[in-house]
Amino acid sequence: MTKHTATLFIQCLVDSLKPEIGDAMVHVLDTLGVSMVYPENQTCCGQPAFNSGYRREATKAARRFIDIFENHNAIVCPSGSCVHMVRHHYLDLFRDEPAMLARARKVAANTYEFTEYLVDVLGVTDPGSQLNSRFDGSVTYHDSCHLSRGLGIRSQPRLLLENIPGLSLIEMDESDRCCGFGGTFSVKYPEISTAMVDDKIQTILATGADAVAGCDVSCLMNIEGRLSRIDSPVRALHIAEILANTGK
Amino acid sequence: MNNAEQTFFTRLRDALGRNSSTRAVREPLFDSREPGELDALLARTNRTRKERLDLLATLKEFAAILNLRIHTASSTDGAGKTIAEIARTTDTEWGGEKRITMHDNPLLHGLNLEGHCKQDGIAVDISAIDPDKDELTEKLRLRHQAEAAYMGITGADWCAADCGAIAVMAGPGRGRATSLVPSVHVAVLTLDQLVADLPELYAQLENRASLPVSFNFISGPSKTADIEAHMVHGAHGPREMHLIVITE
Amino acid sequence: MHEQSDKSYRELANEALGDERLHSAIRMIQDRIGKGTRHLWKTEISQELRDKAKKARMRTLDNLDKVLTTLTEKIRANGGHVYFAKTAEDARNYCLKVAQKNEVKRVVKGKSMTSAEIGVDHLLEAHDIEVVETDLGEFIIQLAHDAPSHIIAPCIHMDKQQIGRLFEKELGIPYSEDPPTLTKAARKALREKLLSADMGISGCNLACAETGHISLVSNEGNIRMSTTMPKVHVALMGMERVIATLAEHDMLLRLLTRGAAAQKISTYVSFLGGPRQPGEPDGPEEFHLVIIDNGRMKMLADPRFREVLSCIRCGSCLNICPVYGRIGGHAYNAPYPGPIGAVVMPLFNGVNKHADLCRGESLCGACKDICPVNNDLPRMLSELRHMLAYGDEQWDVAPVDKGEALAFKGWYAAMSSRTAYNLLVKTGRLAQAPFVSDGMLKKGIGPLGKWTADRDFPPIARQTFGERWKTVHAPRLKGDSNE
Numbered sequence: 001m002t003k004h005t006a007t008l009f010i011q012c013l014v015d016s017l018k019p020e021i022g023d024a025m026v027h028v029l030d031t032l033g034v035s036m037v038y039p040e041n042q043t044c045c046g047q048p049a050f051n052s053g054y055r056r057e058a059t060k061a062a063r064r065f066i067d068i069f070e071n072h073n074a075i076v077c078p079s080g081s082c083v084h085m086v087r088h089h090y091l092d093l094f095r096d097e098p099a100m101l102a103r104a105r106k107v108a109a110n111t112y113e114f115t116e117y118l119v120d121v122l123g124v125t126d127p128g129s130q131l132n133s134r135f136d137g138s139v140t141y142h143d144s145c146h147l148s149r150g151l152g153i154r155s156q157p158r159l160l161l162e163n164i165p166g167l168s169l170i171e172m173d174e175s176d177r178c179c180g181f182g183g184t185f186s187v188k189y190p191e192i193s194t195a196m197v198d199d200k201i202q203t204i205l206a207t208g209a210d211a212v213a214g215c216d217v218s219c220l221m222n223i224e225g226r227l228s229r230i231d232s233p234v235r236a237l238h239i240a241e242i243l244a245n246t247g248k
Numbered sequence: 249m250n251n252a253e254q255t256f257f258t259r260l261r262d263a264l265g266r267n268s269s270t271r272a273v274r275e276p277l278f279d280s281r282e283p284g285e286l287d288a289l290l291a292r293t294n295r296t297r298k299e300r301l302d303l304l305a306t307l308k309e310f311a312a313i314l315n316l317r318i319h320t321a322s323s324t325d326g327a328g329k330t331i332a333e334i335a336r337t338t339d340t341e342w343g344g345e346k347r348i349t350m351h352d353n354p355l356l357h358g359l360n361l362e363g364h365c366k367q368d369g370i371a372v373d374i375s376a377i378d379p380d381k382d383e384l385t386e387k388l389r390l391r392h393q394a395e396a397a398y399m400g401i402t403g404a405d406w407c408a409a410d411c412g413a414i415a416v417m418a419g420p421g422r423g424r425a426t427s428l429v430p431s432v433h434v435a436v437l438t439l440d441q442l443v444a445d446l447p448e449l450y451a452q453l454e455n456r457a458s459l460p461v462s463f464n465f466i467s468g469p470s471k472t473a474d475i476e477a478h479m480v481h482g483a484h485g486p487r488e489m490h491l492i493v494i495t496e
Numbered sequence: 497m498h499e500q501s502d503k504s505y506r507e508l509a510n511e512a513l514g515d516e517r518l519h520s521a522i523r524m525i526q527d528r529i530g531k532g533t534r535h536l537w538k539t540e541i542s543q544e545l546r547d548k549a550k551k552a553r554m555r556t557l558d559n560l561d562k563v564l565t566t567l568t569e570k571i572r573a574n575g576g577h578v579y580f581a582k583t584a585e586d587a588r589n590y591c592l593k594v595a596q597k598n599e600v601k602r603v604v605k606g607k608s609m610t611s612a613e614i615g616v617d618h619l620l621e622a623h624d625i626e627v628v629e630t631d632l633g634e635f636i637i638q639l640a641h642d643a644p645s646h647i648i649a650p651c652i653h654m655d656k657q658q659i660g661r662l663f664e665k666e667l668g669i670p671y672s673e674d675p676p677t678l679t680k681a682a683r684k685a686l687r688e689k690l691l692s693a694d695m696g697i698s699g700c701n702l703a704c705a706e707t708g709h710i711s712l713v714s715n716e717g718n719i720r721m722s723t724t725m726p727k728v729h730v731a732l733m734g735m736e737r738v739i740a741t742l743a744e745h746d747m748l749l750r751l752l753t754r755g756a757a758a759q760k761i762s763t764y765v766s767f768l769g770g771p772r773q774p775g776e777p778d779g780p781e782e783f784h785l786v787i788i789d790n791g792r793m794k795m796l797a798d799p800r801f802r803e804v805l806s807c808i809r810c811g812s813c814l815n816i817c818p819v820y821g822r823i824g825g826h827a828y829n830a831p832y833p834g835p836i837g838a839v840v841m842p843l844f845n846g847v848n849k850h851a852d853l854c855r856g857e858s859l860c861g862a863c864k865d866i867c868p869v870n871n872d873l874p875r876m877l878s879e880l881r882h883m884l885a886y887g888d889e890q891w892d893v894a895p896v897d898k899g900e901a902l903a904f905k906g907w908y909a910a911m912s913s914r915t916a917y918n919l920l921v922k923t924g925r926l927a928q929a930p931f932v933s934d935g936m937l938k939k940g941i942g943p944l945g946k947w948t949a950d951r952d953f954p955p956i957a958r959q960t961f962g963e964r965w966k967t968v969h970a971p972r973l974k975g976d977s978n979e
Contacts, residue, residue: 014961015962017957019963022965023968036973042914043910043917044917049904051878052855052904053885053886055885057905064912145860149865177818177862185857187944189856190947190949190950196858221953221954224954229950257561257564259789260560260561263793264558264561277559278566278705391778395691411760423778424724428724450742450746453742454742461574461770461772464767465764467763468763469763474636477649484683484690484716
């Protein structure tokens with residue numbers, strides 16, 4: 001394998017709430033022999049502000065992100081929605097600023113979601129042999145909205161999960177139905193958001209799986225938060241955590 | 249053009265950002281077909297008898313979903329007998345004597361329906377205005393005729409096999425109510441009027457020198473699913489529809 | 497524009513959330529139709545066709561003056577009247593004028609959202625003209641003095657027992673909860689109305705300019721009845737509801753029926769281009785087409801929103817939306833519910849007034865995905881939120897929430913440097929301590945309090961990833977570098 005270098009774009013929720021997902025990602029990339037760079041001054045891509053309409057603040061965050069990341073070639077992020085922000089919405093934000101738009105395009109083209117990077121760039125097809133992954137139990141997969149519909153990433157996470165020894169993947173009904181997170185939506189309209197996550201949980205529980213896996217910490221946090229409140233034993237896991245698991 | 253209309257169009261041109269030098273049509277607006285597309289669609293309808301019978305089989309299959317009953321007759325007279333049999337075995341919905349109203353269409357003349365229905369005492373009326381009489385008086389008479397009929401017979405102009413839609417042109421002798429007000433609608437079609445799908449049907453429409461002011465696509469009996477999504481046939485239009493295909 | 501309730505989106509949504517029957521009814525529609533439509537997009541209809549249809553819609557919108565002129569000329573040549581209405585008031589006054597000129601006593605209506613948009617019923621009724629909805633669902637709604645909750649299934653929120661009791665009371669039939677029996681009772685009652693009305697009012701699904709027809713799509717046949725039997729037919733049409741050619745009509749009809757009901761075609765597709773012609777046995781003696789602006793001109797002029805006019809009102813976005821799936825149509829409190837309503841209602845009727853509609857979605861993109869003409873509703877919701885954030889002169893929008901604006905200023909201050917960010921994380925870590933149990937935050941403060949009402953929240957970690965990189969990963973990963 002040629003030597004790859006990945007620049008870690010660790011989204012803010014992973015950074016502050018779930019650093020173990022970042023640890024898992026480092027473990028996986030290291031096992032694959034990928035060297036890593038972590039720009040330490042990174043904070044947030046601006047998505048929360050953008051989704052709420054606060055484009056001035058989102059633009060500032062985007063500018064800052066571009067300043068930090070523009071000279072990196074493979075920017076890898078364990079979150080589909082942040083990649084979607086960089087790849088699509090930055091182009092909206094700078095639509096009237098040609099110089100920035102060109103820079104945003106370059107960063108957009110170099111930004112990858114974690115599973116996309118593993119499968120499409122590194123060619124990982126067999127986590128069992130390539131990563132020593134092992135997971136004993138059944139898993140159902142939640143297609144998060146921006147990842148599946150926004151970026152078209154559906155097959156990569158499934159390919160990885162299907163090839164983990166011990167893991168049985170059970171598809172849920174409407175795996176790409178929104179879990180109700182929606183960023184600030186979940187605190188602006190919490191009752192609607194909870195009702196939506198209940199719909200999601202119903203389809204998760206119907207599979208009988210031990211865990212629900214995903215590639216977006218925000219959705220997982222929403223699902224996990226509700227599962228925890230209703231005392232369900234089903235776990236919500238980021239795919240990096242499953243891939244990093246060696247059964248030991 | 250009155251004032252309100254002039255203002256409307258002035259505002260419309262403003263909204264479209266036109267100034268006096270901008271041409272209204274930036275692309276050939278009314279030529280949305282690819283070159284040769286219409287000819288190709290028309291050419292597709294040159295089918296062998298075998299191919300037409302295949303279309304008939306497709307039609308039968310789809311008609312079952314629509315609750316549209318397909319009958320075949322080897323001759324026009326045979327079609328008349330089939331219709332007479334349907335008439336004999338069907339009860340009126342709103343009471344009164346059994347009367348049939350029928351389009352004035354050359355194909356239908358060959359049915360000899362009046363003859364076939366005579367023994368059952370069922371009257372057949374033609375939905376055409378007598379040119380020697382006052383039109384509005386005639387219109388009223390024909391309206392009563394349609395309301396009194398329990399069955400309406402139309403000649404279809406085309407039928408799209410894959411979705412069961414017949415096209416019925418309105419015009420003199422071709423009352424719109426005939427396919428609408430009576431409880432049972434029977435349409436008659438010859439095998440060569442069968443086309444494969446809507447694109448072929450539209451091509452036929454497009455190929456006509458002119459279109460009547462009113463025409464309908466009809467595919468099956470009237471239906472509704474407004475009460476708890478429970479499908480019921482016979483909402484406002486005919487509760488039963490038969491299509492007789494003459495295969496001679 | 498007409499509204500059904502004084503309550504807010506939030507109140508109405510919360511009422512609906514408690515209605516398990518409503519939830520299962522909508523779920524059934526979404527399961528049957530929404531999934532059916534998605535399946536058809538994967539099997540029968542290519543993305544290429546949808547792209548082509550969108551292109552045709554946008555081209556027509558870009559040339560709307562020309563297309564409407566052609567449509568108008570053709571209809572007038574057939575003896576039809578065409579009236580251009582700037583406002584809802586102009587449109588309903590025109591309907592009244594036509595009704596009065598023809599001494600109309602009873603109007604039958606084919607289901608039309610545009611008629612709800614312009615509020616024509618109240619005006620006619622105020623002038624002693626009886627107005628009867630003839631679509632079965634709309635008829636039930638009218639009898640119950642209720643409001644429709646779905647574009648194509650208006651009374652999906654009512655069960656057959658409710659409808660049975662309603663018919664027992666209003667139609668004087670013995671109580672029944674058998675849908676065929678109820679349908680037959682409505683068929684009989686409405687047949688009398690349909691055959692005795694003087695005027696029919698319909699909407700228009702898609703007008704075809706090159707041939708000079710409006711076209712109407714229905715399964716019940718009520719629209720054909722309403723537009724064939726009365727002596728006057730008035731069709732109401734939003735000015736965008738036109739396409740240029742038959743070939744485009746072919747494409748869009750196939751998308752419309754599949755989007756609306758996962759059907760290959762509806763039972764009836766009627767093309768109407770004028771009054772009864774000489775020698776014809778039936779059809780209306782007068783045909784009027786009312787082409788309505790009522791705010792559409794402004795959407796057309798704004799490049800951010802022109803796209804929304806390409807909508808063909810199939811309602812497929814309602815059949816997939818997870819928010820609509822939980823709150824139903826009434827919460828939108830508007831003639832156009834669901835995701836499409838969330839975009840057009842603010843534009844029709846005031847962005848501030850409908851701020852909740854702009855903000856009450858998760859932007860999941862399912863509506864964009866299922867839309868037969870690829871309407872990017874999430875993009876437009878995002879534009880509306882942008883207007884609400886800072887205000888917008890062109891659309892007369894005021895900033896919606898000063899507290900929130902301030903919070904996002906503060907948010908950026910915290911995100912503008914890693915030092916500030918780290919400080920925020922540390923503060924949070926200290927503040928959360930009393931509320932964490934079993935490794936989860938059970939009760940949050942500030943906006944998080946709303947989250948933790950029904951859900952737990954993961955606490956801030958002992959170390960951020962940034963800290964772990966510095967202390968754990970970087971030292972271990974030789975040859976890798978920090979920046």
